[in-house]
Amino acid sequence: MRRPLARTLTAVAAAALLVPALASCGSDEPAGLVIYSGRNENLVKPLIEKLEKHLGTNVEVRYGDSAELSAQLLEEGDKTEAGLFLSQDAGALGALSKEQRLAPLPKTTLDKVAPAHRGSAGDWTGVSGRVRVLGYHPGKVPTPPSSVHELVKPEWKGKIGFVPTNASFQAFVTGMRVLEGDDAARTWLKGLKANEPKAYENNLKVLDAVDKGEVSLGLLNHYYWYEQVAEKGADKVTAKIHYLPKGDPGGLVNVAGVGILKGADKKQAEYAQKAVDYLLSADSQKYFAEETKEYPLVAGVKTAEGVPPLETLQPPKIDLGKLDSLKQTLAMLQEVGLV
Missing domain, CATH: 3.40.190.10 (Periplasmic binding protein-like II)
Incomplete structure (x- = not known):
């Protein structure tokens, strides 16, 4: 479906x-x-x-x-x-x-x-x-990053796809704020902005962009990839997904x-x-x-x-009820110019 x-x-x-x-x-x-x-x-x-x-x-x-x-x-x-x-x-x-x-x-x-x-x-x-993952094109990214924090490095400039208005992306940013504090989250968002990520309308379009090589990496939820594989067949989907380890905020459940x-x-x-x-x-x-x-x-x-x-994953430990500060997240995204 x-x-x-x-x-x-x-x-x-x-x-x-x-x-x-x-x-x-x-x-x-x-x-x-x-x-x-x-x-x-x-x-x-x-x-x-x-x-x-x-x-x-x-x-x-x-x-x-x-x-x-x-x-x-x-x-x-x-x-x-x-x-x-x-x-x-x-x-x-x-x-x-x-x-x-x-x-x-x-x-x-x-x-x-x-x-x-x-x-x-x-x-x-x-x-x-649902789990946040990195979608990646194996021909462009032989070894995907081990942390979402690596995405602010210069080598990823212009190579990242995301959906800044998406609920799951905003929940992930809220999770980063809860886990690491507002200052750290704001610094990461500014670094992401400086790397000129490509904004898409929805997660399926991010996955399609990765699959076609328009971008090297995409921030999305795990199920989009599995639904594409179920619909098209594994041999028809070039993109792969990477579950982030060691409690990385990019691996939020x-x-x-x-x-x-x-x-x-x-x-x-x-x-x-x-x-x-x-x-x-x-x-x-x-x-x-x-x-x-x-x-x-x-x-x-x-x-x-x-x-x-689920038990084989290494997501960050967080009280999910604390993801309620959406207004503050939206204000931060607006402040750094991502929405």
Whole structure:
């Protein structure tokens, strides 16, 4: 399945103007569960349809940008219609957790996912994971860099592709800020800017540019490469990907996750809890692994063929809930002239 284009997060300041549409999976009956989803409809619709059958009630979904929906939920407070928030990004869930807008999840639910992939306050959990990697052209880069910090060296000038408006790139920069501090992150961004990286509309175009040799390296998420290989065949994809070792910030593991909104009525809260558990079921986890090439986060569910198991990677250790400072990241990207 080809992943829909990631939406930019640069409209956070306009979140109050967001008026997303409600999409019903069933009949005109009143919704038993209302979900605000930062994940694209084309991506999760098959799961939502299965969820509706599993719950035995009508499910309505409000689709939009994760950061914008998070901001809207903060504005709505206890008056929100939503019972469940399905986010593309851990930072949007962290923002709600920080303001105590999420209900605690039971230990039996939390224990299905490793602590590194859920909120430290116990009020949200990841449901699928993705890893930042370097895409590279083997004919131009025989040995890929061992750290994202090497990308500011002069030899990479004009040879790097990236998507500065992409949510995952911005989450990676936020992660660098959390791990190494604002000054270090700002210095790295200035070095990247000085190397004149080529900006693309989305990650697929970055991967295509690497594949064609337009750029030598690309910053992207792992699943884009595996989806291209699945679609075209390994012999038709020239580009390779490199997982960064030793806790490098460029190897961030981020998650899509869910949280139950405080203020939901008792019945909707019950449906929301059942929905969380369904998204952590073997059926849903296999969907993420096999259809989108993401990482399943529940033990016992294997990754897609060829995708290295999550436990074999060396990502940076970070509280994903701290990826909530997106506005500061956007301000820094604007300051150095990358957006």
